[in-house]
Amino acid sequence: MKSISYNxxxxxxxxADALLDKSIFEYKARVNxxxxxxxxxxxxxxxxxxxxxxxxxxxxDGTRISKSRLWDEWQSLYKLLQPSILNRLRMVVFAKGxxxxxxxxxxxxxxxxxxxxxxxxxxxxxxNLNHKKDALFEILRVLLVHWFRRLGSLQLSQLEQISGxxxxxxxxxxxxxxxxxxxxxxxSVELKSFPQRNWLKLITTSDEKxxxxxxxxxxxxxxxxxxxxxxxxxxxxxxxxxxxxxxxxLPSINLIGIHRLDLTVLKWDSLKIEILIQELDPGLKKIExxxxxxxxxxxxxxxxxxxxxxxxxxxADEVECLLDLHEARLESPFSELLEHFKEQVNR
Amino acid sequence: MKEIxxxxxxxxxxxxxxxxxxxxxxxxxxxxxxxxxxVDNQNMIVQTKDIDCLVKPHTVAVDKAQLIARKLLDVGWQxxxxxxxxxxxxxDTPIDELPAIRFYPPDNDPKxxxxxxxxxxxxxxxxxxxxxxxxRIIIDEGHFGLPSFRFLAITAFQPNRIDDLEIxxxxxxMMALANLLEHPQIKPERMSTAFAGRNIKRSNxxxxxxxxIGYLEQEKYKSDFREWGYEWAVALKDCFRDEWxxxxxxxxxxxxxxxxxxxxxxxxxxxxxxxxxxxxxITTEILREVGYRILGDAIxxxxxxxx
Numbered sequence: 001m002k003s004i005s006y007n008x009x010x011x012x013x014x015x016a017d018a019l020l021d022k023s024i025f026e027y028k029a030r031v032n033x034x035x036x037x038x039x040x041x042x043x044x045x046x047x048x049x050x051x052x053x054x055x056x057x058x059x060x061d062g063t064r065i066s067k068s069r070l071w072d073e074w075q076s077l078y079k080l081l082q083p084s085i086l087n088r089l090r091m092v093v094f095a096k097g098x099x100x101x102x103x104x105x106x107x108x109x110x111x112x113x114x115x116x117x118x119x120x121x122x123x124x125x126x127x128n129l130n131h132k133k134d135a136l137f138e139i140l141r142v143l144l145v146h147w148f149r150r151l152g153s154l155q156l157s158q159l160e161q162i163s164g165x166x167x168x169x170x171x172x173x174x175x176x177x178x179x180x181x182x183x184x185x186x187x188s189v190e191l192k193s194f195p196q197r198n199w200l201k202l203i204t205t206s207d208e209k210x211x212x213x214x215x216x217x218x219x220x221x222x223x224x225x226x227x228x229x230x231x232x233x234x235x236x237x238x239x240x241x242x243x244x245x246x247x248x249x250l251p252s253i254n255l256i257g258i259h260r261l262d263l264t265v266l267k268w269d270s271l272k273i274e275i276l277i278q279e280l281d282p283g284l285k286k287i288e289x290x291x292x293x294x295x296x297x298x299x300x301x302x303x304x305x306x307x308x309x310x311x312x313x314x315x316a317d318e319v320e321c322l323l324d325l326h327e328a329r330l331e332s333p334f335s336e337l338l339e340h341f342k343e344q345v346n347r
Numbered sequence: 348m349k350e351i352x353x354x355x356x357x358x359x360x361x362x363x364x365x366x367x368x369x370x371x372x373x374x375x376x377x378x379x380x381x382x383x384x385x386v387d388n389q390n391m392i393v394q395t396k397d398i399d400c401l402v403k404p405h406t407v408a409v410d411k412a413q414l415i416a417r418k419l420l421d422v423g424w425q426x427x428x429x430x431x432x433x434x435x436x437x438x439d440t441p442i443d444e445l446p447a448i449r450f451y452p453p454d455n456d457p458k459x460x461x462x463x464x465x466x467x468x469x470x471x472x473x474x475x476x477x478x479x480x481x482x483r484i485i486i487d488e489g490h491f492g493l494p495s496f497r498f499l500a501i502t503a504f505q506p507n508r509i510d511d512l513e514i515x516x517x518x519x520x521m522m523a524l525a526n527l528l529e530h531p532q533i534k535p536e537r538m539s540t541a542f543a544g545r546n547i548k549r550s551n552x553x554x555x556x557x558x559x560i561g562y563l564e565q566e567k568y569k570s571d572f573r574e575w576g577y578e579w580a581v582a583l584k585d586c587f588r589d590e591w592x593x594x595x596x597x598x599x600x601x602x603x604x605x606x607x608x609x610x611x612x613x614x615x616x617x618x619x620x621x622x623x624x625x626x627x628x629i630t631t632e633i634l635r636e637v638g639y640r641i642l643g644d645a646i647x648x649x650x651x652x653x654x
Binding site for chain 2: 034064065066067068069217218219221222225278279281282283285
């Protein structure tokens with residue numbers, strides 16, 4: 001099979017998401033607006049008009065647009081585009097990782113490459129979301145969880161493994177936390193006290209540093225129904241945080257009802273998160289300005305989840321739950337839970 | 348469109364029917380949906396004009412429809428003479444040119460075309476019947492027709508009984524399925540009469556009913572629409588046997604198309620606002636949300652069972 005290149009510069013500084021010989025692949029995830037389909041096709045048509053030897057494949061990875069509507073759109077291209085361009089244009093629709101519809105004449109090489117390209121580009125779309133990843137933020141969280149759980153010191157190699165950062169990054173980051181650390185001769189470390197200053201920095205920047213996906217509905221479904229659906233999935237890399245997590249760690253906490261469900265997942269790509277949301281409630285929509293989320297998914301970027309195993313389901317780590325409460329502006333329970341964790345350490 | 352209280356109308360219809368025919372009657376359409384969801388609220392109002400009564404099973408439909416028509420006319424119900432084929436037919440009248448059995452209640456003015464009326468239908472004789480079919484009904488006044496449509500068998504599948512009235516009403520989820528099956532796409536045909544002042548596509552009216560039922564279901568019962576998918580599969584297998592998977596394939600494609608079209612969804616909003624959901628503060632976006640839940644949960648489950 002011919003080799004596939006990713007993020008290739010074309011003429012006029014245009015970028016191809018992927019290139020296979022003379023086939024340009026354009027990837028879009030969660031295409032729910034027909035206008036995005038139309039504008040992408042027009043852009044590809046322009047590229048094809050400038051590159052007469054090339055073909056373009058538009059990959060739609062997940063859509064709510066019906067097949068019949070997409071076919072209508074495709075048929076309308078016969079009136080808009082010259083045959084010399086339309087013959088070199090293809091569109092492929094994926095749903096949950098499988099091809100469900102093809103438009104135009106794909107050659108065998110393109111067909112063979114489609115699944116690999118989609119998989120790679122969907123992961124890229126996850127990695128691109130990590131641009132705000134911050135080593136200090138991650139490593140401090142791991143140290144705090146370890147400290148709250150009174151697990152003693154952590155080898156640097158363990159920190160590398162849990163955080164997913166390399167040794168130089170971990171070592172450099174620990175230097176910034178030196179005031180709060182006890183260093184041992186066996187290359188292990190632990191917090192000697194609660195790092196108040198860094199903690200304040202952590203919570204004030206957490207909105208920017210966390211990967212948060214918020215969803216809402218005009219007429220919300222019952223939380224019990226959504227919780228039941230999460231449990232039905234039987235997945236190890238998803239956990240309840242927020243209010244449910246806070247109740248797990250401190251059953252007496254002053255929290256009534258569940259007006260917002262916080263879920264934490266480990267290194268999911270955005271498509272997997274969209275599929276989860278679809279399965280929890282197909283009526284959920286991404287939050288817009290001025291709307292409050294009813295379901296929030298936090299995507300951990302570190303290598304290990306640090307989930308606690310509850311009786312029925314996984315619970316996100318202590319810091320994650322605190323950050324969820326803070327993000328939900330539940331200030332009083334947030335303070336109550338933080339004090340509880342600190343007291344446990346000092347007990 | 349007439350504002351009615353569902354329970355009052357159902358009582359009036361049931362009370363007028365011959366007792367021996369009541370167990371053969373299934374109220375379908377908007378009145379059935381209104382009864383299913385709004386019966387707890389005696390003052391709840393909906394807007395509707397035609398009260399659809401299905402006579403089943405098909406094997407007794409002729410006898411029962413004759414008895415019903417005779418009784419209603421004898422106690423003063425009046426024929427609705429609006430639209431084509433107003434006069435009773437004769438033995439020579441082609442079956443598809445017979446007037447349907449449509450009656451106004453005794454105290455309504457038949458000249459007031461806006462009042463509610465009762466209309467009788469039956470289920471198809473065979474599950475393979477594709478299009479609208481007529482069954483001839485003969486009474487002293489002449490020949491009438493009892494229409495049936497392919498998916499009425501689904502509409503009347505395992506109806507709920509109103510114990511004190513001895514008649515049945517269709518399960519709303521089955522009416523929703525019948526409408527989804529009937530409209531695998533948004534067809535351009537418009538209704539013969541205006542709907543609250545607007546000329547509405549028939550598909551939008553029927554698919555709007557699906558959304559209205561979905562809205563009432565989630566408001567009243569907070570239901571998990573996935574259960575609809577399981578029950579739909581049972582009904583499809585029962586009514587269409589070997590054909591059921593073929594029918595399930597396209598179930599919901601019309602709804603999916605509707606949710607992508609602001610223009611069609613606006614018509615749906617109009618039918619809901621001036622119909623079943625007249626007492627609720629709805630918007631097109633709320634209806635779209637319900638539509639995605641039905642599509643994802645109910646139809647998604649049906650497709651999984653089919654596969």
